[in-house]
Amino acid sequence: QSALTQPPSASGSPGQSVTISCTGTSSDVGGYNYVSWYQQHPGKAPKLMIYEVSKRPSGVPDRFSGSKSGNTASLTVSGLQAEDEADYYCDSYAGSNNYVFGTGTKVTVL
């Protein structure tokens, strides 16, 4: 049960878009449409931003969007704002009631 692979960092200027990838295997990301994304500010608990690959919980801005192709899921943040600077983690169901998180990506707003 290895962690899903994410790039360590990503950045963009205010108003720009940034896309974060999350690569797994056919046993997790590729096998189920249960990929979630979480935003974590320093010293805070993670917050659910995307579930079931591309759905947003109530209250999450539509600037956040998710997608999946094969074994790789992606999170795109459009119209970057200063408050979007945070760590982002993906998570996937991995079968048999197991769950695996990604390695995490630090997003910097330049």
Place this chain on the structure above:
Amino acid sequence: QLQLQESGPGLVKPSGTLSLTCSVPGDSINSSRHYWDWIRQPPGKGLEWIGGIYYTGRTFYRPSLKSRVTISVDTSRNQFSLKLTSVTAADTAVYYCASRDIVVVAFDNWGRGTLVTVSS
């Protein structure tokens, strides 16, 4: 939104047992829509799912931790608990309790987290 709250010792000796409790507001622990999970995050590192429990007592554990982990639920006190035995420095982490929505399969509510340090 559910406000979950972790509690327990912040310092555990090596080879000892880590014990934490998560308090769930109201009668939510009996929700048929949620599992109740533990997730940890070593300092400066990523998230790791530890395991979870349903209000019926059915449990699910991370395979690599299964031999050391016990998660239990006390519906009368609206709490669920984590016990991790034979701890080492590698178990030092912020431990979060969270609810997992069964339908959308995502962790939708989180506690604030509690740092547990393993040290003599």
